[in-house]
Amino acid sequence: MTLERLLLLAALLFAVGLFGLLSRRHLIGMLLSIELMLNAANVNLIAFARFGASDPEGGALLSLFSIAVAAAEMAVALAILVSMHRRRRTLDADEINELFG
Amino acid sequence: MNAETAVFAAIAAAMVLGGLGTVLARNVLHAALSLVFCFFGTAVLYLSLHAEFNALAQVMVYVGGVLVFVVFAILMTSGLGERHLRSGKARVAVAALLAGSFLALVRRAVSRSAGALALREPANDGFSTLEGLGRTLLSPDEGGALVPFELMTALLLAALVGAVVVARRTEEDR
Known part of the structure; x- marks a missing residue:
């Protein structure tokens, strides 16, 4: 298990998430893709903490903070989606266009 | 191929399959379940990198917390996820093109610095x-x-x- 392979794995996961974010229309599906990308970034953090970091513990901590921020972001985003669904009866990103001039 | 490489290949395959399931599943509920699969794979990867506490946090926060919340949100808004939204072929093609070029770019950057990356020594096992x-x-x-x-x-x-x-x-x- 080398650092190079870990970075390639993370890049692959990030690209898969990017594809999902750009191709999906369902807002929850887009959120799931964002989670996938955040997870790929976390894999990178752990990989660099494990290999050659001057402060490996700091790397592990940074990844924990990133998980916590992702959880907070997800809570707010899902609350917004539930509220939006209640008002608009849709979660289609193309139909939510009030700000489209 | 030694045992460690085989284990890494298995974990990586599980994670990528879970990720692909997340972005390709028509049903949003199935997408969320694929993401659970991918996150469990990530936790196993952390374990194999000796980041034990991160693996635990991954399972408890993501699988136990965030994804339960996601499944609740899907059930509240989209039924059992069957009300999926098709995206057009052109959009999928553009998304695949952009994601593919991103991947090619990062691959090139990583392979260029492969020599420097290979020199890095693993940290001691108790870093997490x-x-x-x-x-x-x-x-x-x-x-x-x-x-x-x-x-x-x-x-x-x-x-x-x-x-x-x-x-x-x-x-x-x-």
Whole structure:
């Protein structure tokens, strides 16, 4: 298990998430893709903490903070989606266009 | 191929399959379940990198917390996820093109610096133990992370209260 392979794995996961974010229309599906990308970034953090970091513990901590921020972001985003669904009866990103001039 | 490489290949394959399931499944509920699969694979990867506490946090926060919340949100808004939205072929093609070029770019960057990356030595196995991380998180000295830790608790509290306020039924909804 080398650092190079870990970075390639993370890049692959990030690209898969990017594809999902750009191709999906369902807002929850887009959120799931964002989670996938955040997870790929976390894999990178752990990989660099494990290999050659001057402060490996700091790397592990940074990844924990990133998980916590992702959880907070997800809570707010899902609350917004539930509220939006209640008002608009849709979660289609193309139909939510009030700000489209 | 030695055992470690085989284990890594198996974990990586599971993670990528879970990720592909997440972005390709028509049903959003199936996508969320594929993401659970991918996150479990990530936790196993962390275990094999000796980041034990991160693996535990991954399972508890993501699988136990965030994805349960996601499944609830899907059930509340989209039924069993069958109300999927098709995206057009052109959109899928553009997305695949952009994601593919991103991947090619990063691959090129990584393979260019492969020599420098290979020189890095693995850290000792105890870099993510419960005791070590706990001491660092609660130590007010330099190098400790007490202030960020307390700020994080405030952020989580604010986010959860904010989520309740945003999702609550208001007068104008009735």
